[in-house]
Amino acid sequence: MLHVLAAQDSGELVQGLTAVGRGIVYGGAAIGPGISIGIVVGNAITAMARQPEAAGMVRTTMFLGIAFTEALALFGFVLAFIISG
Amino acid sequence: MADDAPVAAPELDIARDLVRRAIPLGLVVIVLSALVWRADGAWTAAFAMAIIIVNLLAAAGLMAWAARISPNALMAAVMGGFIVRMAIVALAIFAVKDASWVELPLLAFTLLFGQLGLLAMETRYVSGSLAFPGLKPGVVTKEARPS
Numbered sequence: 001m002l003h004v005l006a007a008q009d010s011g012e013l014v015q016g017l018t019a020v021g022r023g024i025v026y027g028g029a030a031i032g033p034g035i036s037i038g039i040v041v042g043n044a045i046t047a048m049a050r051q052p053e054a055a056g057m058v059r060t061t062m063f064l065g066i067a068f069t070e071a072l073a074l075f076g077f078v079l080a081f082i083i084s085g
Numbered sequence: 086m087a088d089d090a091p092v093a094a095p096e097l098d099i100a101r102d103l104v105r106r107a108i109p110l111g112l113v114v115i116v117l118s119a120l121v122w123r124a125d126g127a128w129t130a131a132f133a134m135a136i137i138i139v140n141l142l143a144a145a146g147l148m149a150w151a152a153r154i155s156p157n158a159l160m161a162a163v164m165g166g167f168i169v170r171m172a173i174v175a176l177a178i179f180a181v182k183d184a185s186w187v188e189l190p191l192l193a194f195t196l197l198f199g200q201l202g203l204l205a206m207e208t209r210y211v212s213g214s215l216a217f218p219g220l221k222p223g224v225v226t227k228e229a230r231p232s
Contacts, residue, residue: 030171037163037164041160041163042160045160056215057095057213060099060218061213063095063144063148064207064211067141070144071196074197074200075193075196077174082193
């Protein structure tokens, strides 16, 4: 493994590691909010099923929760591009 | 379930109100960015605010449309919409990332703090009661405005 790494041109290695890092940042930025939004929406639908008269209020809270969570994804996407230089 | 409790679209009201408040906030952000990064900063901040507004309007519109159909459709629309909207945002950023007028760090911080700031401001005007789902009664919306 070390021989392979040593044989690589340092520029290519940096490029490769940058691409890996970009993928990790981009993926992490999407997975975290994705899981969170799933939890928010799942619980909101449970709440609407239990108490249909509160559907409007639940949807309001759900929309704000989703929007707050998405800020992290938006930030992560740009960070991934910043890493690429 | 959606038929049992027909409600208006509170998320659309909130999104419209967010856009109304985003205009002065966006102008402040653009002016501040222009002071530091000149014209490039102003364009970058304007682009970031546009992404935030379009993203919020698209999310609200999709949710309001799906909520009229069924809870399953709402779940599918929110999760599928998240993937599609984030892909569109990523494509939009990818398309301009090498443009001469784009300052990527400013874009990242404007996206983060613009969205969080707008939402934090909006929470003051959101009602948490069954009587007024959505915005508080004093906040003027398109529906509530006298004709």
